[in-house]
Amino acid sequence: MPTSTDTDHVIRLDSVSMLYPTKSGGTVQALDDVSLSVRAGEFISIVGPSGCGKSTLLRIIMGLSRQTSGQVTFGPSDDTHRNQLGMVFQQPLLLPWRTVRKNLLTSPDLHQRRDAGTHAKADELLVMLGLEEFGDRYPNELSGGMQQRVGIGRALMHDPRILLMDEPFGALDAMTRDQMGLDLLKIWDQDRKTVLFVTHSIPEAVLLADRVVVMTPRPGRLADVVEVALPRPRRLENINTPEFGEIVLKIRKLLDSEHSAH
Template sequence: MSTNHERATAGARGRPDYIRIEGLSKHFGDGGGGVLALKDIDCGIEQGSFVTIVGPSGCGKSTLLRILAGLLDYDIGRVVLDGQPIRGTRRDVGVVFQSSILLPWRTILENVMLPAEVLGIPAKQARERAMQLLQMVRLEGFEHKLPRQLSGGMQQRASIARALLHDPKILLMDEPFGALDAMTRERMNLELQRIWMESGKTVVLITHSIPEAVFLGDRVFVMSPRPGTLERVLPVDLPRPRSMEVMSHPAFAAASASIRERFSHAASFD
């Protein structure tokens, strides 16, 4: 089995894009009173790669992710996933939002198994898979606890397990660690990198943290203020697996500085 890193490199050598976005624009509302949220987005994402997205608040990051998740319609352009235009939600996509949205009255195991009911996965099979995933996110032993008995970081790991229950090929994450303290967040970054490398998923993650974007991404997509355009795609050429020490590497500092410089005049960076 090839590693994610090899796959990302293979992609760079010219494999077709797994996700392809062409001339995408998104407008909310009608005529003069509306908002142009995204404008002329063009990009490709290789299978098994890790893309992070940063940009000023309100520039359309969540809008872009919701379009990729099939949760939101778009007006102009084409969004193709594995050769098929995205229209509506799909089984090969898993989504994680900032707050873990676990049901408080269900145990962690029952929460992770939730998508099985919607997707019609047999309970026995879903349970086995959920237990494997809970092991992968290092929550074994917490299956029968309620969400409130777990820390924020643990709850978010449960959310990641839940998003992976139906074995989607793509994991979309919208500021998944935004509510966590700095130390927990660093640990979650390491965990997510490991999960990504073990699972072979394609990951697209939005963050307002420049270090997080550089640490996790094979490439960082930098968006402009609204209407959101894809201003820059920054490759991060640092070996995997990355440890926190990579943050003191000159290439890490250079990548972070070049993104930061981009936003030095933006009113609010989110």
């Protein structure tokens, strides 16, 4: 939770609320009084049932939607321009008529001119994402996991300080998904961007994060923020440890108690 002495934040939400108009002339309260402070280099997972406002929260931070009330600021001196944000969606939204390399080079986030440095960056990302052999292939020649890697690559092309990920592995099978999570941690470990990662999977949230934001629906509220004090680097075997199980259980209980309260 933000405090007045909190100066080391990268993103700070103060009492952010969001009302959407409905077709019948009413309103839906998607977010209610959400406050959160995210530090530089933190990996934050966000969990909560469908409709609790997770995507809305990311869209507001990204600047794709405007909150009804409350404030979003970027730190430490509000110098983070929105182009320092990168977003990854559940579907990678690749251009099917362009090769993988050209998809990276035509990233919608890429505002600067495409020069030699940009081409070098694309090559570097292809290696980082394990796609160096696939730069000249087309999206439909890739597996779902590989396509999503390209989606992550597109968001990383302009080297954002903050990466917003909205259920990026939701469309993948369980084994690919586990591997993608571990790969993401390796990428994150290289330059520790600040990551906000939305997922429906509690174990995935815990395996990846420093803190897990637990949200509850109607209206979307922040139920609690759970610390994940597990050592890094994380491995899949962590999932079977008692410490891991305790954190998962704590989050499940938070979600269950809020669910039964509605």
